[in-house]
Amino acid sequence: MTTLHLRGAAERPPAPPPSPRNRRSWTGWGFIGPFVAVFALVFLAPLAYSVYLSLFRDQLIGGTTFVGLDNYQQALSDDQFWASLGRVSLFLAVQVPIMLGIALLVALALDSGRLYGKDFFRISVFLPYAVPAVVASLMWGFMYGTRFGLVGDINDALGVSLPDPLSPSLVLASIGNIVTWEFVGYNMLIFYSALRVVPHSLYEAAEIDGAGQLRVITAIKLPAIRGALVIATIFSIIGSFQLFNEPSILQNLAPNAITTDYTPNLLTYSLSFSGQQQNYSATVAIVMGLITMVIAYVVQLRGMRKGA
Amino acid sequence: MTGPSSPVTTASPTIPAPARAPGTPPRLRTPRVRTPRRHTAGRPRRSVLLTVLTGLVLLYSLIPLLWLVVSATKTQEGLAGSFGLWFGGDFALWDNISATFTYNDGVFTRWFLNTLLYVVVGAGGATFLAVLGGYALAKFDFLGKRAVFAVVIGAVAVPGTALAVPTFLMFSKMGLTDTPWAVLIPSLISPFGLYLMWVFATEAIPTELMEAARIDGASELRTFFQVALPLLAPGTVTVLLFTMVATWNNYFLPLIMLKDPDWYPLTLGLKSWNAQASTAGGDPVFHLVITGSLITVLPLIAAFLLLQRYWQSGLAAGSVKE
Numbered sequence: 001m002t003t004l005h006l007r008g009a010a011e012r013p014p015a016p017p018p019s020p021r022n023r024r025s026w027t028g029w030g031f032i033g034p035f036v037a038v039f040a041l042v043f044l045a046p047l048a049y050s051v052y053l054s055l056f057r058d059q060l061i062g063g064t065t066f067v068g069l070d071n072y073q074q075a076l077s078d079d080q081f082w083a084s085l086g087r088v089s090l091f092l093a094v095q096v097p098i099m100l101g102i103a104l105l106v107a108l109a110l111d112s113g114r115l116y117g118k119d120f121f122r123i124s125v126f127l128p129y130a131v132p133a134v135v136a137s138l139m140w141g142f143m144y145g146t147r148f149g150l151v152g153d154i155n156d157a158l159g160v161s162l163p164d165p166l167s168p169s170l171v172l173a174s175i176g177n178i179v180t181w182e183f184v185g186y187n188m189l190i191f192y193s194a195l196r197v198v199p200h201s202l203y204e205a206a207e208i209d210g211a212g213q214l215r216v217i218t219a220i221k222l223p224a225i226r227g228a229l230v231i232a233t234i235f236s237i238i239g240s241f242q243l244f245n246e247p248s249i250l251q252n253l254a255p256n257a258i259t260t261d262y263t264p265n266l267l268t269y270s271l272s273f274s275g276q277q278q279n280y281s282a283t284v285a286i287v288m289g290l291i292t293m294v295i296a297y298v299v300q301l302r303g304m305r306k307g308a
Numbered sequence: 309m310t311g312p313s314s315p316v317t318t319a320s321p322t323i324p325a326p327a328r329a330p331g332t333p334p335r336l337r338t339p340r341v342r343t344p345r346r347h348t349a350g351r352p353r354r355s356v357l358l359t360v361l362t363g364l365v366l367l368y369s370l371i372p373l374l375w376l377v378v379s380a381t382k383t384q385e386g387l388a389g390s391f392g393l394w395f396g397g398d399f400a401l402w403d404n405i406s407a408t409f410t411y412n413d414g415v416f417t418r419w420f421l422n423t424l425l426y427v428v429v430g431a432g433g434a435t436f437l438a439v440l441g442g443y444a445l446a447k448f449d450f451l452g453k454r455a456v457f458a459v460v461i462g463a464v465a466v467p468g469t470a471l472a473v474p475t476f477l478m479f480s481k482m483g484l485t486d487t488p489w490a491v492l493i494p495s496l497i498s499p500f501g502l503y504l505m506w507v508f509a510t511e512a513i514p515t516e517l518m519e520a521a522r523i524d525g526a527s528e529l530r531t532f533f534q535v536a537l538p539l540l541a542p543g544t545v546t547v548l549l550f551t552m553v554a555t556w557n558n559y560f561l562p563l564i565m566l567k568d569p570d571w572y573p574l575t576l577g578l579k580s581w582n583a584q585a586s587t588a589g590g591d592p593v594f595h596l597v598i599t600g601s602l603i604t605v606l607p608l609i610a611a612f613l614l615l616q617r618y619w620q621s622g623l624a625a626g627s628v629k630e
Contacts, residue, residue: 027528028448035441035502036456042494043463046474053474102365109362114355121362123616125369130608132557134575135601138582139372142379142598150375185369193620238464245559249579252586272473273564281473289470293462 053282064279071283080261081284085291087172088263092240095176100232103184107191108217122192126185133182137249140178141166145253166254175246179239187232194228195221230303234296241292244269264288373605380404380602384595404599411596418570419577420603423556425488426573430495431551438498438547442505443536447513457506464499476564490565491573495555501547508543509536545618549611556608574604 057067075081109115110122128136143150144165155161165174198221206216222229244265251258260270264284272281378394379387381401408416444450445457475494476485484490513536521531537544559575566572569580578600585592612619 025448026450028444028450028453030528031444031448031532032441032450032456035437035497038437038493038496039460039463042475042497043466043471044459046471046478047466049478050470050474053477106362106365109358112358113352114358115362116354116356116359121366123613124366126612127373127609128369130553130612131373131605132559132575132608134557134559134579135604136372138578138597138601139376142594143372143375181368181372184365189620249582252583268473269564272476278473278477285470285473289466293466 050282050286053279054286056279058277058279071280072287074280075283075287078284080267081264081287084261084264084267085288088240088243091172091176091243092237094173095179096233096236096240098176099180099184100187100229100236102180103187103232104191104229106184106188107195108221110188110192111195111221112213122189126189128182128184129186131182133245134249136178136182137246140174140181141250141253144174166250166257168254168257171250171254171257175243175250178246179243183236183239187236190228190232191225194225198224226303230300233303234299237295237299238292241288241295376598376602376605380599382595384592387595387598400595401599404595405603408596408599408603411593415569416574416577416596416600416603419572419574422488422571423573423575423604426491426495426558427552427555430492430555431548433492433496434498434501434551434555435544435548437496438501438505438551439537439540439544440532441502442507442543443509443513443532443540445502445506446509447515447518447536460499460502464503472560472564479565485565486567486571488571491558491562491571494561495551495558498547498551498554501551504547504550505540505543508546509540512539512543542618545615549615549619552611553608556604574600578604 054071055066055068056064057071058064106121106125110118115121131139145152151162151165163170165171202220202224203216206220211219242265243263247258247262247266248269251262258266260274261267265288268281268285268288271277271284275281381395381399381404383398383400383403386398386400445453479485479490479493484493517535517539518531521535526534556573557575558573559579562571562573562576563579566576569577572580578597581593581600582597584590585594
């Protein structure tokens with residue numbers, strides 16, 4: 001059967017354009033229908049419901065009333081919300097460049113073909129991605145701690161006293177370290193996969209022109225993987241704004257440093273599940289969603305504009 | 309709800325379409341994608357300095373895992389009393405493992421089975437839906453296709469928590485909370501998986517091959533299962549692994565949806581054991597948290613290692629040509 005088809009394909013005249021415009025039919029819906037149906041149930045319906053919720057307020061006296069955009073007004077003047085947004089913005093500004101920078105350097109090193117034991121490097125750096133965020137946070141939490149942690153060990157061994165990673169002033173950096181550890185390998189792999197499909201003829205041409213390694217990187221490799229860089233940046237931005245798991249797990253160890261409104265997601269969670277303010281929580285979540293989408297969109301536009 | 313306006317242009321440089329000669333059968337299924345590099349003068353000279361520098365990142369990645377393995381061999385007292393990166397006096401790994409599985413009437417076993425259920429049904433279903441949908445987007449033109457695509461890609465940018473609360477309230481009215489369905493149904497959707505399959509199917513299935521099958525009289529379903537699906541295998545494995553990680557690691561959704569510990573996945577269970585120590589009168593079981601963490605991590609690492617040649621060729625779709 002397969003050979004028959006392969007031969008059939010080989011005998012055909014030059015291929016039609018890759019997009020199959022010639023068959024506009026309902027057949028496609030048969031295949032994408034199941035996805036769209038579940039998608040509507042778990043994405044679109046909650047989204048619509050969320051918008052609906054955000055327009056109401058549940059009061060002790062008088063029950064649920066329509067309040068228009070009052071919840072939004074409240075969110076935009078809510079210090080708790082802005083503080084949490086500021087925290088994840090700072091996190092984003094510091095952690096994402098560090099993580100993506102390390103990932104890019106490792107990907108370039110792997111792609112250069114100059115490493116000993118390349119395969120071992122690639123798979124080992126990727127491994128932390130297979131560790132659940134909960135486990136990663138528990139692990140690092142133990143290591144940060146003084147009781148049976150590495151920080152305590154180092155203090156004992158060297159007779160120094162390192163600052164406590166779980167103190168209020170350092171805990172954000174400590175969370176950043178956990179997130180970096182989890183996702184360096186994942187981003188490295190995205191970059192590395194993109195680098196591998198750069199046509200070799202470009203390198204040969206550069207070599208003939210006498211270009212050095214650095215020049216090849218800046219003139220060929222980085223422009224070639226611009227798309228991957230933008231995608232990874234967008235995913236990292238979305239991830240930073242959604243920060244929840246790591247701070248939520250570390251809360252047990254550092255309840256004074258990580259408050260229940262530490263990140264916007266922790267805030268919405270505590271609003272709806274401990275505070276019973278589901279309408280306001282939905283509003284905060286929508287505002288966060290809009291901010292995230294606007295920033296992701298701007299990054300995409302800026303990242304793509306200079307493309308050749 | 310508006311997504312990035314031109315996701316296609318964003319995406320395509322990541323995985324460019326291979327410049328395949330017309331009629332040449334695709335070679336994406338070649339299991340080993342490591343073709344010898346020829347792009348610099350002969351073979352580039354290996355560099356000790358570069359290896360050492362990259363080695364720092366390697367150590368950063370592996371040391372916490374080493375800590376986890378070493379710590380799982382210690383008793384609770386040993387954990388506090390010995391150096392974190394080396395074995396303590398007593399080797400308690402086997403005791404820890406059996407204690408992990410038997411503590412609290414063997415609830416860990418239950419969590420493990422729950423996680424397996426969520427992964428098999430959730431990740432398996434998500435992959436199947438993504439493959440079907442990606443195939444449709446890549447190979448068919450249909451009314452509303454652009455809209456479907458824009459909405460789905462836009463959805464990637466919607467933070468999970470923006471949806472979590474309303475999903476919880478909806479599911480609560482439908483009587484689904486505190487049942488496995490509350491975790492399973494949302495797990496069935498992977499916009500990223502759909503996107504990946506769409507890119508992959510565009511390259512991996514020559515339209516001529518599908519038309520040949522149709523001319524031979526194959527139905528659309530048969531064309532999909534017998535012609536397309538085998539060609540999509542590396543992409544499918546890639547999506548399956550990523551949805552598996554997402555489901556195995558899922559924490560936020562079960563945290564919201566489940567109250568009954570009998571339905572917890574491993575992540576939520578470990579968290580509850582860890583939190584136990586800080587509650588009044590709670591029994592600190594840090595050695596079980598650590599051993600349980602190791603047991604939680606191992607299956608995924610094993611899956612990645614065993615399947616690496618497949619998922620990596622799926623990620624680097626199109627890189628085989630030369």
